[in-house]
């Protein structure tokens with residue numbers, strides 16, 4: 001290799017490592033710093049609300065979804081929202097619109113939009129079924145371990161409380177059937193030994209959690 005091409009190779013290696021440094025983890029760290037700093041958070045939310053216009057038609061202006069098959073983004077933890085963009089962008093998770101949108105947004109957009117929706121309160125919605133007490137039992141023996149007693153999740157687990165019943169059942173069925181649109185999820189193991197009725201019961205309970 002001559003001198004020029006070895007310099008070039010070195011440069012490319014350097015660039016490569018910089019691209020790699022923008023791993024999901026480092027972007028999540030960047031977002032966490034913004035989230036803890038009030039002026040930075042306010043600025044991010046102001047930028048986020050503009051880009052989030054793209055989402056309002058389906059997810060609602062305040063992140064409370066307009067249709068029962070669409071999830072709320074309101075009060076969802078920002079790290080989960082951000083990670084889902086990655087999943088839609090790299091094909092781990094598939095949805096016609098979401099997969100296209102996820103690749104069209106810049107890193108800043110994705111951070112700002114996630115922070116914007118995470119700060120919005122969940123509005124109680126009408127659910128098509130009552131909360132089942134069998135569902136409550138399932139929640140309190142299994143699901144609370146990761147999603148928390150109140151279903152509000154954490155920086156590692158999504159909030160599920162108050163999601164539309166239809167979205168919850170559809171999603172739980174997907175996990176049960178190992179649907180490739182939602183592959184590699186830890187939830188596949190969780191619902192493995194449950195039947196459809198149990199999934200409906202627990203979904204009805206979660207849908208009514210405030």
Ligand code: HEC
Nearest residue numbers: 052054055057058069070071081084085095097098101113
């Ligand atoms: C045409 C309707 C539509 C638009 C517009 C749309 N979404 Fe979605 N979004 C959906 C649907 C439907 C799902 C559920 C996909 C599935 O079942 O996996 C979803 C899922 C998501 C999820 C995963 C939430 C979860 O609980 O797992 C996130 C995050 C998300 N959308 C963010 C956005 C953002 C941000 C925008 C705007 C940039 C946007 N969406 C625009 C329909 C839409």
Ligand code: HEC
Nearest residue numbers: 071142143145146157158160168171172185186187190202
């Ligand atoms: C071992 C930890 C763990 C347990 C226990 C667990 N979950 Fe989850 N759950 C996760 C993780 C992690 C995700 C997010 C990753 C993903 O969606 O694949 C998730 C995602 C979900 C989602 C999709 C959220 C969304 O917005 O799309 C639903 C619904 C859900 N869990 C319901 C349940 C129910 C019901 C139970 C109890 C029967 C349960 N979970 C138990 C870890 C867990």
